[in-house]
Amino acid sequence: MDFDDDAPDLRSAHVIVVGNEKGGAGKSTISIHLAVALLKAGHKVACIDLDTRQQTLTRFFENRRSWSSHASRPIELPRHCAMERAETNDVRANEAREFALFAEAIDAVEHEYEFVVIDTPAHDSYLMRLAHSLADTLVSPLNDSFIDVDVFSRVHHDRAQRGAVAHYADLVMEARRKRRMVDNGVIDWVMVRNRMATIASNNARQVALSVSRLASELRFRVVDGLHDRVIFRELFPIGLTALDPIEEAGAGLNNSQTAARREIESLIEGLDLPGRVPGIEHLQARRLWHDRVATYYRELGAADWRAG
Ligand SMILES: Nc1ncnc2c1ncn2[C@@H]1O[C@H](COP(=O)(O)OP(=O)(O)OP(=O)(O)O)[C@@H](O)[C@H]1O
Ligand SMILES: [Mg+2]
Structure with a gap:
């Protein structure tokens, strides 16, 4: 893949999209924990919920807002926008309407916020x-x-039928192509393992091996994410996470919360986002991030036509 030497015109907001066409993989759980972790690190964070049906992220922040109105100390909240779906019979008109709403949501935050989840x-x-x-x-x-x-x-037992790029990877490659055309930007695609079992199984090892083989072909990175823990789901009704002080909700800091916090911290580290560095403005950190990621993918090589 050829990267133009010209640096892209970066907006201040670093956009983190959490996506996967596999239902129930943990998109909303990861979005919630990333947003709260970034808020707690002192960043200005905006969130957009594109799941117009389930609205899990929206429901979480509604619960958090409601809990915070009773809590004895302030609880961090992002600016949140829930997208509406246009549902007329005219597909083109729907797309135009959705584009306008989405563009409005992005315009409102792209120069004022540091992260958009x-x-x-x-x-x-x-x-x-x-x-x-x-x-x-x-x-x-x-x-x-x-x-x-x-x-x-x-995935197939017959080698001949194995390895074809499947629908979601195709979608990401198309997104990368579009992105490169629009602003010469680069998409850092990070596969985050979720609901990992505490006891390693042979199946988990096989899956990990298969994913690591795909990484250079499809050009993604793999980071360990979250284990399967009750604490990642039980606090949803009150809009809290393992990162919050949950004593007021009747729970003390226990081993599970400590371990969950460590996992979220190491997930943030693994994502290698533009961080807050003393003496460096956020926009400058974004530029350094872009150079680092562009170099990473250039060195990874992209002889494959599918890499876009
Ligand atoms: N690390 C985890 N530990 C325990 N439970 C988890 C974890 N990650 C996700 N879950 C649970 O798995 C289910 C699916 O998670 P989630 O709703 O985040 O997935 P999703 O990808 O957003 O789903 P959808 O495709 O329907 O939007 C939920 O019940 C959630 O509480
Ligand atoms: Mg979801």
Whole structure:
């Protein structure tokens, strides 16, 4: 892949899209924890919920807002926008309407916020594709299952039928092509393992091996994400996470919370986002990030035509 030497025209907001066409992989759970972790690190964070049906991220922040109105100390909240779906019989008019709403949501935050976290639905849609092409960092949660791998690359017992690029990976490649044409930007695609079992199994090892083989072909990175823990789901009704002080909710800091916090911190580290560095402005950190990521993918090589 040839990267133009010209630096892209970067907006201040680093866009993190959480996407995967596999339903239930953990997109909303990861979006929630990333947004809260970035808020807690002192960043200005905006969130956009593109899952117009389930609205999990929206529901989480509604719960958090409601809890914060009773809590004795302030609880960080992002600016949040829930997208509406246009549902007339005219597909073109729907797309135009959705484009306008999405562009408005992005315009409102792109120069004022440091991070925008976008949760996407599992089904393919115009909006979901649009969001993917805007991603700086694309986070795809992946469970330790061949069913999850199959949306990226066909898994089959017969070698001849194995390895074809599957629908979601195709969608990401198309997003990368569009992105390069629009602003010469680069999408850092990070596969995040989710709901990992505490006890390693042979199946988990096989899946991990298969994913690591795909990484250079499809050009993504793999980072360990979250183990399967009750604490990642039980605090949803009160809009809190393991990162919050949960004593007021009747729970003390226990081993599970400590371990969960460590996992979220190491996930943030693995994502290698433009961080807050003393003496360096956020926009400058974004530029350094772009150079680093562009170099990484250039060195990874892209002889494959599918890499875009
Ligand atoms: N690390 C985890 N530990 C425990 N439970 C988890 C974890 N990650 C996700 N879950 C649970 O798995 C289910 C699916 O997660 P989630 O809703 O985040 O997935 P999703 O990809 O957003 O789903 P959808 O495709 O329907 O939008 C939920 O019940 C969630 O609480
Ligand atoms: Mg979801």
